[in-house]
Amino acid sequence: MRVAIIGASGYTGGELMRLLLNHPETEVAVATSRTLAGTPVTKEHPHISGFTNLQFTNPGINDIDADFAFLAVPHTAAMQFAPSLLERGLKVVDLSADYRLPQKVFEEVYGVPHTAFIPVPYGIPELHRKEVNGSSFVANPGCFPTGATLAAAPLAKDADAIIFDSKTGVSGAGDNPSASTHYPNVGDNVNPYKWTTHRHLAEMKQEIKWLGGTADCYFTPHLVPVNRGILTTAHILLKDPMSQEEVERKYQEFYRGEYFIRHQMPRLSAVRGTNFCDIQCESEGKRVVVVSAIDNLMKGASGQAVQNMNIMCNWKENTGLQLPGLLP
Ligand SMILES: NC(=O)c1ccc[n+]([C@@H]2O[C@H](COP(=O)([O-])OP(=O)(O)OC[C@H]3O[C@@H](n4cnc5c(N)ncnc54)[C@H](OP(=O)(O)O)[C@@H]3O)[C@@H](O)[C@H]2O)c1
Incomplete structure (x- = not known):
């Protein structure tokens, strides 16, 4: 299957290339970048050198020659591509925020009109x-x-309130440098940001509600000096107390047969470079503490995007994603 990566020069685009060049069913046919068109993709992504001779291009939407497209571009840019690609019969996975929320919620949270x-x-x-x-x-x-969401889902219906406290690596901000990602500000440091107002809270609330939950949800992210990974501690305040055994049983049952969920001590080093979400929980009766670890560029972005592609194309869900972690 011929795949186009729109926004191939960024971090999630580079990670998509790493995965798709090694995927038995896909050929990366188009890798776009407005600023790097005409240069070899390996100049920006030396980690895939030897796997491709492709050059970045900047085609018009109607000239994107592929069967499937990943939109790895900032929010508001994806909505400029999606409708015409779909109209031309391509299947599409959008990694941006443009289609994750209902229109009204998107416009409130992102402060821009949704045009498509x-x-x-x-x-x-x-x-x-x-x-x-x-x-x-x-x-x-x-x-x-x-x-x-994966940390809290099995207890969504049992919770009165959920407080998500997350630590993220710096690649979550994309490859555009800024003052907050400047090395002396990040290195040897932990920075809380958007303590109560991060845009991703809207998605968490949406999913807890979709699961039948009525819990109040809160979220505070912190930037930590690692390249990849998100470790989330979910403090789940239950309506009624539950024992450790009950909670563990719930998580085992909820995720039975899920290849990408591992019930083990969550550590960034064990999920780095993989599509796994490692989860563990501890109950003290009324409060359950659940910790999850993912690689933000994998299960948090490109890995999950490939998982979705596999499902959309009726391929085995873990095709091209059976990757162990990179310890240490
Ligand atoms: N980084 C993460 O961990 C992560 C996780 C989940 C979701 N996401 C989302 O995934 C998307 C990509 O993130 P990223 O971290 O890969 O960003 P990034 O490193 O900043 O890369 C953005 C890519 O999009 C291209 N681009 C920018 N504006 C464009 C436009 N208007 N039209 C066409 N191409 C454009 C850029 O290349 P040119 O400027 O050269 O065209 C570049 O290839 C974002 O929506 C982000 O929120 C990121």
Whole structure:
């Protein structure tokens, strides 16, 4: 299958290339970048040197020659591509925020009008596999909401309140440097940001509600000096106390048969470079503390996008994603 990566020079685009060049069913046919058109992709992504001779291009939308497209561009840019690619018969996974929320919520949270809204499945396959299967367009979830939602989902209906506290690596901000990602500000440091107002909270609330939950949800992210990974601690305040055994049983049952969920001590080093979400929980009766670890560029973005592609194309869900971690 011929695949186009729109926004191939960024971090999630580079990660998509790493995965798709090694995927038995895909050929990367188009890798776009407005600023690097005409240069070899390996100049920007030396980690895939030897796997491709492709050059970045900047084609018009109607000249994107492929069967499937990943939109790895900033929010508001994806909505400029999606409708015409779908009209031309391509299947699409959007990694941006443009299609993750209902139009009204998107416009409130992102403060911009949505000019090309289409309701599409929200691609956390462990929760929305049926909707993703058979769809030609999927909204890939945000990185924080993926780790947070997977941590809380089995207890969503049992909770009164959920407080998500996340630590993220710096690649979550994309490859455009800024003052907050400047090495002396990040190195040897921990920075909380958007303590109560991070945009991803809207996705977490949406998913807890979709799961039948009524809990109040809160979220505070922190930037930590690692390249990849999100570790989320979910403090789940229950309506009624539950024992450790009950909670563990719930998590085992909820995720039974899920290849990408591992019930083990969550550590960034064990999920780095993989599409796994490692989860563990501890109950003290009324409060359950659940910790999840994902790689933000994998289960939080490109890995989950490939997982969604596999489902949309009726391939085995873990095709091209059977990767162990990179310890240490
Ligand atoms: N980084 C993460 O961990 C992560 C996780 C989940 C979701 N996401 C989402 O995934 C998307 C990509 O993130 P990223 O971290 O890969 O960003 P990035 O490193 O900044 O890369 C953005 C890419 O989009 C291209 N681009 C920018 N503006 C464009 C436009 N108006 N039209 C066409 N191409 C454009 C850029 O190349 P040119 O400027 O050369 O065209 C570049 O290839 C974002 O929406 C982000 O929120 C990121």
